[in-house]
Amino acid sequence: MNIERLHLDKTLFYALLALAAISLFVVYSGSAKDLDATLGHLLRLVLGFTVLLFVAQIRPEILERWSPYIFVAGMLLLIAVLAIGVIGKGAQRWLNLGFFQFQPSEIMKLGVPMMLAWFLARGNLPPTLPKLALGFLIMAIPAFMIFKQPDLGTALLVFGAGTFVLFLGGMRWRVIITLLTVIAIAAPFAWGHLHDYQRQRVLTLFNPEADPLGTGYHTIQAMIAVGSGGIYGKGWLNSSQAHLDYLPESSTDFIFAVYAEEFGLLGSLLMLSIYTIIVARGLLIAYLAKDTYTRLLAGSLSLTFFLYFFVNMGMVTGILPIVGVPLPVMSYGGTSIVTIMAAFGIIMSIQTHRKITE
Amino acid sequence: MLNIPIKDQFRESRVFNSRLTVIGAIVLTLILALFLRLVYLQIFAHRHFETLSQANRIKPIPIQPPRGLVLDRNGVVLAQNYPVYTLEIIPEQVDDMNSLLEELKQVVSLNEADLKAFRKQLRERPRFENILLRSNLTEEEAARLAVRRTYFSGVELEARLQRHYPLAGLGVHFLGYVGRINEQELERIDKAAYRGMQHIGKLGVEISYEKTLLGQVGFEKVETNAHGRSLRILERIAPVAGKNLTLSIDAKLQALAEQTLGQRRGAVIAMEPATGAILAFVSTPTYDPNPFVNGIDQDSYDALLNDPDKPLINRALNGQYAPGSTIKAFLGLAALEVDNFDASKPVVCPGWFTLPGSSHQFRDWKKTGHGIVNLHDAVVQSCDVYFYKLAVAMEVDAMKKFLEPFGFGAKTGVDLLNESEGLLPSVAWKKARGQPWYPGETVITGIGQGSVLVTPMQLATATATLANHGVRMKPRLVRATVDARTQVASETVPETAGQILLKKKEHLDIQIRNLMDVVHTNRGTAYGIGYNAPYKIAGKTGTAQVKGIAQGQSYSEKLTPERFRDHALFISFAPVEDPKVAVAVIVENGGHGSSAAAPIARKIMDHVILGKTAGAAAPAPASENDE
Numbered sequence: 001m002n003i004e005r006l007h008l009d010k011t012l013f014y015a016l017l018a019l020a021a022i023s024l025f026v027v028y029s030g031s032a033k034d035l036d037a038t039l040g041h042l043l044r045l046v047l048g049f050t051v052l053l054f055v056a057q058i059r060p061e062i063l064e065r066w067s068p069y070i071f072v073a074g075m076l077l078l079i080a081v082l083a084i085g086v087i088g089k090g091a092q093r094w095l096n097l098g099f100f101q102f103q104p105s106e107i108m109k110l111g112v113p114m115m116l117a118w119f120l121a122r123g124n125l126p127p128t129l130p131k132l133a134l135g136f137l138i139m140a141i142p143a144f145m146i147f148k149q150p151d152l153g154t155a156l157l158v159f160g161a162g163t164f165v166l167f168l169g170g171m172r173w174r175v176i177i178t179l180l181t182v183i184a185i186a187a188p189f190a191w192g193h194l195h196d197y198q199r200q201r202v203l204t205l206f207n208p209e210a211d212p213l214g215t216g217y218h219t220i221q222a223m224i225a226v227g228s229g230g231i232y233g234k235g236w237l238n239s240s241q242a243h244l245d246y247l248p249e250s251s252t253d254f255i256f257a258v259y260a261e262e263f264g265l266l267g268s269l270l271m272l273s274i275y276t277i278i279v280a281r282g283l284l285i286a287y288l289a290k291d292t293y294t295r296l297l298a299g300s301l302s303l304t305f306f307l308y309f310f311v312n313m314g315m316v317t318g319i320l321p322i323v324g325v326p327l328p329v330m331s332y333g334g335t336s337i338v339t340i341m342a343a344f345g346i347i348m349s350i351q352t353h354r355k356i357t358e
Numbered sequence: 359m360l361n362i363p364i365k366d367q368f369r370e371s372r373v374f375n376s377r378l379t380v381i382g383a384i385v386l387t388l389i390l391a392l393f394l395r396l397v398y399l400q401i402f403a404h405r406h407f408e409t410l411s412q413a414n415r416i417k418p419i420p421i422q423p424p425r426g427l428v429l430d431r432n433g434v435v436l437a438q439n440y441p442v443y444t445l446e447i448i449p450e451q452v453d454d455m456n457s458l459l460e461e462l463k464q465v466v467s468l469n470e471a472d473l474k475a476f477r478k479q480l481r482e483r484p485r486f487e488n489i490l491l492r493s494n495l496t497e498e499e500a501a502r503l504a505v506r507r508t509y510f511s512g513v514e515l516e517a518r519l520q521r522h523y524p525l526a527g528l529g530v531h532f533l534g535y536v537g538r539i540n541e542q543e544l545e546r547i548d549k550a551a552y553r554g555m556q557h558i559g560k561l562g563v564e565i566s567y568e569k570t571l572l573g574q575v576g577f578e579k580v581e582t583n584a585h586g587r588s589l590r591i592l593e594r595i596a597p598v599a600g601k602n603l604t605l606s607i608d609a610k611l612q613a614l615a616e617q618t619l620g621q622r623r624g625a626v627i628a629m630e631p632a633t634g635a636i637l638a639f640v641s642t643p644t645y646d647p648n649p650f651v652n653g654i655d656q657d658s659y660d661a662l663l664n665d666p667d668k669p670l671i672n673r674a675l676n677g678q679y680a681p682g683s684t685i686k687a688f689l690g691l692a693a694l695e696v697d698n699f700d701a702s703k704p705v706v707c708p709g710w711f712t713l714p715g716s717s718h719q720f721r722d723w724k725k726t727g728h729g730i731v732n733l734h735d736a737v738v739q740s741c742d743v744y745f746y747k748l749a750v751a752m753e754v755d756a757m758k759k760f761l762e763p764f765g766f767g768a769k770t771g772v773d774l775l776n777e778s779e780g781l782l783p784s785v786a787w788k789k790a791r792g793q794p795w796y797p798g799e800t801v802i803t804g805i806g807q808g809s810v811l812v813t814p815m816q817l818a819t820a821t822a823t824l825a826n827h828g829v830r831m832k833p834r835l836v837r838a839t840v841d842a843r844t845q846v847a848s849e850t851v852p853e854t855a856g857q858i859l860l861k862k863k864e865h866l867d868i869q870i871r872n873l874m875d876v877v878h879t880n881r882g883t884a885y886g887i888g889y890n891a892p893y894k895i896a897g898k899t900g901t902a903q904v905k906g907i908a909q910g911q912s913y914s915e916k917l918t919p920e921r922f923r924d925h926a927l928f929i930s931f932a933p934v935e936d937p938k939v940a941v942a943v944i945v946e947n948g949g950h951g952s953s954a955a956a957p958i959a960r961k962i963m964d965h966v967i968l969g970k971t972a973g974a975a976a977p978a979p980a981s982e983n984d985e
Contacts, residue, residue, distance in 0.1 A: 125370045167381065170373040197548050217418075217550075227399040227407025240411060265400040272396070276389055283385075287378055295374050299381075306385055310392065317395045 007056040007352040011281045012344055015274050016052075019329040020045045022259075022271070027332045029237050030251035030258040037251060041332045048329075048341035055345025059353050063346060064118055064293045070107065071115035071138075077104035078145045105146040105154045106339045109304065110346070112139050112158050116165040117296035125292060126170030135166055152198060153311075153324040160307045164300040168286075202321045218254070221247050223318045225257040226268075233264030251332040253324060256316045271330075272313075279306045285351045294350040301343045308340075419580050420487075420554030423573030424519050424842070426600030428533060428563060430609040431637075431837060436533055437564070439519035443495035445503060446488040449480060451512030458510065465506060466492055466499040471653060475538065488514055490556055493652055521557060521651050527644035529612050531672045532605075532636075532774065532835055534562020535647035551575065557651070563603065563835060566775050570839050573600035599842040606635035606837040611965050615640045618958045623946040625673040627818035627833075628962050631937045633852040634822065634831030636772070638962060641673040676778040678811040679944055682900035683740045683883075683951070684927045685761075685806035687873055688820060689748060690737045691858075692760045694865040699751040704732045707743035713750070713797050720746050720801050723901070737872040738882045740899060742805050749804025754795065757803055758782040763858045764820035765830055766812055771855055772833040780816050783809035807903060818942035819855075821929040824873070825896070825937035828858035828866060870896050874934050883952050884928065887960040893967055897930030897959065899951030923947040928955035932963045939966040 003013060024042060031037040081104055116135055120127055127135065139162025147155035167176070191199065225241035234240070239261040242250040250258050260268045282302025289295040305328060312327040314320030328340045399407065428437035445466060452458050462468065472492050479489045495503065495515075503515050521536045536557040539547070543558055552558070553575050559565035576597030580590070615626045619642040626640040645662055649655075654662075662670055671677065693701040709727030710719040722728065722742040728735065736744035749757065758767065767782030781787075783803065785795040802808040812820075815833060823830040832853040840847045860866060873896035875881075877888030883899040902925040926948030931940040941959040948954030 124366060125373045164381070168374055168377045170377060200548075200550075223399060224407050224410045226396070227403050228411035229400055230404045230408065231400060260396070260400070265396060268396045268400065269393070272389065272393060279385060283378060283382055287375065292370055292374070295371075299374075299378060303381065303385070306388075310388055313392050317392070317399060319391070319395055 004352060006053065007349055008053070009281070009285070009348040009351045012278060012348060015278045015281070016049075016329065016341075016344060019271075019274055019278075020049075023255075023330040025236060026255055026259045026262075026330060027251050029239060029262060030242055030255050031332065032242070032250075033237070034251075037332060044337045045329075048337040051338050052341040052345040052348070055342050056348040056352065058345075058349055060294045060346075060350050063114065063297075063349070064121070067111075067114040067118035067293075071111040074104060074107040074111035075142060077107065078142055080104070082145060082148065103154075103335050105142075105149065105151060105158065106335045108142045108146065108158045109154070109161060109339050110301075110343060112142055113161040113165050113297055113300040113304070116162055116169075117293050117300065120165065120169040120296060121291070121293040126172060127166075129175070132166065132171055132175060135162075135169075138162065139166075150195065151324070156311070156323060157304060157307060157325065161300050161304040164303040165296050168296050168299045169292075218322055219315075219318050222254055222257040222316045225254075225261040226317055229261040229264045229268075231265045233260075233262050233267055236262050238262055253312065253326055253331060254316055255331050256313055256327050259330070260316075275306075275309045279303075282347055285347055288354065289350055290354050294354070298347050298350045301347055305340065305343065417580050418577045421576040421578060421594075421597045422518070422554050423575060423597035424599045425521060425536070425557075425573065426567075426571040426839075426842060427602045428571075429602065429604050430607045430612075431605060432608065432610075433604075434609040435524055436529060436605070436607075436609065438522055438524060440522050441517050442493055442520045443497075443500040444490055444516050444518045445492040445495060446514045446516055447476070447491050448485075448488055448512045448514065450485040453511070455480075458512070461510070462491070462513070465502050466495060468492060471655065475653065487554065488516070493518070493520065523647050525609065525613075526646045526648065528609065528616065529607060529639065530562070530644050530647045531641040531674060532562050532607070532639040533647070534564040534566075535560055535650045536564050537650050538653055553577075560650070562774060563605070566773055567603055567836065567839075570603065571600040574598035602840040602842050603836050604838045604840060604847070605835050606630070606633075606637060607639060607835065608637050608966075611638045611962060612640065614638075614965055615958065615962055616642060616644060618961055619945070622948060622954075623667055623673070624948065624955075625677055625814040625944045626941065626958060626962065627674055627814050628939055628941045628966065629818050629822045629833060631822035631825035631931060631940045632831070634819075634833045634855075635837060635852070636833055636835050637939060637966060639674050639835065641671070641675075641677070643667050643669040645669040673944070673946075674814045675772070675774060676776070676813065677944070678778055678780055678813055679925055679927070680808075680810060680902040681806035681812045681817065682902035682925070682927055683742075683805060684817065684898050684900035684929045684942075685804075685810070686737055686740060686745055687824065687869075687898035687929060688761060688764055689745060689752075689757065689804060690733060690872060691824075691865060691869040692752065692757070693733050693748050694868060695861055696752055696756060696760070699748055701733045704730050705736070705741075705744045705747055707731050707736075707741050709743070711743045711746040711801065713801065716798075718798060720798070733868075734872050734875065735881075737869070737898070738875045738879060740876075740883050745804040746801045749800050749802075750797070752804075754800045754803055755784050755786075757800075758784045763830065763856050764823050765816050765855065766810075766820060770813075770815050770819045770833050771853075772815055773835055777815065778813050780813050781809060781811040806900065814942050814944050817927075817929055817944075818940055821931055821942055822937075822940035823856075823858060824866070824870065825931035825940045828860060829854060830856040830858070870934060873898055873930075877930070884930075884956045886952055887956045891932075891960070893932055893963075894934040895930050895932040895960075895963065896934050897928060897956065899956060900927030900929070901925070901949070901951050902927060904947065920947050923949055926951045926954035928952075928959050930956070930959045930963065932967060939963055 003010060024038060027041045028038040115138055119135055119138065123131065139159060143155045143159040143162070146158055221241060225239065225247055228241070239258045241247045241261055242258045247254055247257055259271065279302055282298060282305065286295050286299035286302060289298050308325060308328045311320055311323060311325045315322050326336050329337060424439050427435060429435055449455070459468070459473070468491070476489060476491045500515060507513060507515060523533065523535065537560045538556055539552065539558045547558070551572070555575065559568040559571065564571065574597055576595045578591050579593040611628065615628070615638045619626065619640065622642065624642050626638055627636065628638040629636050649658060693699055707722060707728040709722045709725050712719055723740070727743070728739055728741040731739070731741050731744055735741065761767065761782055767780055769777045769779055783799070788795045799808050803810055819830060819833055832855040834850055834852070836850055838847040838849045874894055876899070877884045877891070877895040877897045879885065882888065884897050888895055904922050904924060924947070926945040928943045928951045929941065931937045939962065941962050943955040943958045945954045945958070
């Protein structure tokens with residue numbers, strides 16, 4: 001079968017398939033041989049690939065036309081979530097659609113970069129300062145609303161996706177430097193607005209031993225898992241860290257720790273390579289894309305994917321604070337698999353339709 | 359399309375490609391960093407982590423801190439901890455949980471609720487942590503378990519501290535209780551701070567001062583063998599006990615007030631005007647918080663929930679009542695203060711009032727009318743017509759503006775969570791609900807009927823504000839937090855919450871004299887408690903209508919079902935020269951403020967001022983006015 005006729009990109013498709021296959025083994029091990037969980041993961045993967053296949057058929061021109069509407073719809077849903085959340089108090093990220101729980105912030109992972117790419121494509125690059133300011137609002141408002149839910153991980157990713165579009169769109173260096181300066185100055189104030197537990201996570205990064213029962217516990221246990229894996233690993237199903245329950249969330253956010261313990265450095269590097277190939281391929285597609293919109297979108301989505309796995313692996317290996325970001329494709333659960341697959345559907349559409357139309 | 363400048367495709371792709379190069383380089387660098395980190399962890403630090411992994415039989419075991427005690431102002435214990443035997447399970451040491459549970463059933467009694475709670479914890483907590491299966495084991499059960507313990511792997515018999523409220527229902531509405539941590543709370547709390555803890559404050563002081571009472575979890579690092587058996591303690595960090603709370607509540611006074619109310623539904627707040635310190639905080643009926651600590655059974659809970667007297671409702675904090683004539687204590691001051699009303703001019707009270715151009719009669723509670731009345735008479739005899747006219751002169755928005763500084767229509771800021779706000783209506787408020795404001799509503803607002811709602815807490819605060827010469831204090835239950843180990847107390851500093859700004863200072867003195875005559879002159883509506891009082895009391899009765907009465911009909915207490923009878927209210931402070939206590943009393947469906955509510959306030963004032971619980975025991979002479 002010629003998968004290119006299905007508008008799939010060979011490199012990306014096989015790399016994603018490889019990740020999916022590995023993930024089934026690791027989820028099985030990480031969930032303490034829970035067959036139901038593994039099947040659930042399989043089901044989500046199938047759903048994800050179906051969405052990918054579907055989205056890849058949509059021509060980029062149509063995606064571009066839809067972009068503002070998708071963004072507006074996402075905003076309305078976010079407002080709905082916040083409104084309901086105020087009544088219910090506490091964290092509220094989901095809308096209950098009866099048959100499944102739906103997390104509107106996921107839409108924004110695609111909606112924000114699509115909207116910004118559409119917005120910057122209406123005019124010349126690099127964008128003027130007022131345009132840049134408006135673009136900044138387009139990503140900052142939904143990101144802030146998601147942060148308020150509160151969902152720091154997703155807010156970070158949405159903000160990241162938007163920032164990538166603006167950066168790739170040619171945001172001036174002096175603007176970037178000014179912004180970085182402002183952030184450096186504002187950081188102490190933002191610090192005051194973080195939840196106690198979020199602050200604790202950052203502090204723990206510098207000294208995990210300070211709080212062996214609390215936040216530091218996760219980091220320490222994850223590092224023990226990764227480190228004790230050594231070069232060759234302890235072998236599949238032999239992660240003592242996960243199976244003795246020292247490792248928290250061993251089939252979701254911390255799944256890489258299980259994998260690294262069982263498959264060692266060789267396994268870790270294999271996975272890192274697959275992720276690197278996917279990002280590199282995505283960036284290449286952005287480079288080859290034929291117009292501003294598709295360039296910005298493919299670039300931003302690929303970089304967001306990078307941010308995903310970098311933040312996750314960074315937190316598992318103890319170089320970043322613990323934020324709730326799943327390892328794309330690998331982690332069990334969450335609606336994120338569908339979003340990621342939809343993103344790759346878009347990237348593949350950009351690649352394959354370019355070839356066919358030209 | 360014409361507005362879009364022609365795009366310079368070449369320039370655009372150059373901009374984009376240069377950016378792509380930069381970010382590509384950054385991405386590569388970061389991936390390289392991950393690569394190096396992995397190499398470091400898995401090659402260079404491998405032996406270190408391998409050792410840790412092997413020795414990952416060193417477990418941190420949390421030690422619970424004792425929760426702070428809650429005491430009244432005289433040191434009477436309201437909330438304490440007493441040791442109980444608990445049966446706990448360490449899941450990772452159990453081979454077959456189901457058969458273990460079956461065997462345990464032979465030794466101790468286990469009901470469905472215990473098992474359900476246990477299974478839930480089993481899913482949520484780490485497998486090396488103790489999970490509670492049963493608490494409050496009897497001596498016999500504990501002994502039986504102790505004998506057989508060696509046959510059960512992973513079963514622990516522990517002596518734990520459990521929250522206990524020795525005075526049962528006394529003050530439950532301000533004290534609250536602790537209960538098992540539920541799922542929502544688990545989401546909200548800092549899990550590290552609650553490691554090994556089963557309970558959390560649910561209501562009242564227990565939740566409002568959760569952070570103070572909680573303390574800090576300590577831990578032991580315990581070395582265990584491959585089967586999880588503890589071998590030795592490597593390190594111990596002691597827990598820090600939660601701080602004790604000393605309340606300003608006087609438990610004796612609280613008991614007196616609760617007993618006086620008895621089976622009736624009602625609320626009483628007694629407060630020190632100068633400091634805002636709360637001496638009694640009563641909501642009746644009360645209920646025993648002790649069954650809630652380990653999870654009340656559904657039947658008992660349903661019984662409380664479906665009780666027509668609604669004992670679970672905190673009437674003192676959340677009960678919202680029409681203030682009735684008690685509002686005259688405050689609006690009487692407005693009569694002196696506002697520009698468009700002449701308080702020096704007497705008013706004719708024929709027993710009814712009509713708005714110009716309307717035939718609707720607003721009646722006075724006294725059918726025959728009060729005749730010609732001045733402000734003093736109007737307050738003392740609680741003349742409605744006088745206040746109808748005042749209300750019409752002021753308009754509703756001015757009444758709201760005048761009453762706000764007393765603390766009506768907003769939270770008083772008492773140190774309890776979930777306080778209700780009451781309601782001061784205004785034209786804008788009604789408009790926001792899509793309805794126009796009718797002039798008739800202004801009229802009845804003047805006698806505390808209609809939409810205006812107050813909580814007993816607000817009523818007491820406002821009364822204390824009068825007593826305190828216009829300075830409103832924040833009501834406070836907690837007088838001091840005391841370090842359990844060092845006994846060092848940190849006292850709560852009284853806080854001002856607002857101030858009544860007066861045109862003339864004498865106006866307040868005049869109004870306080872009026873309120874004193876309500877109690878101490880034989881035409882006053884509260885003479886029944888004033889005629890024999892050995893100190894001077896200022897007060898105001900109130901009777902709030904529960905059910906509207908149709909035009910031309912009259913209200914008969916005997917013919918009205920109990921639930922539709924009027925609420926009885928009374929507010930007061932004493933001694934007038936140097937107020938020690940301000941009291942607000944509401945007796946639901948109690949009938950008249952003078953007969954149902956005022957005697958309760960008198961008992962409280964006697965207790966505070968005279969230090970005895972006697973007082974208005976002698977039969978009171980009938981007051982001419984019995985509003």
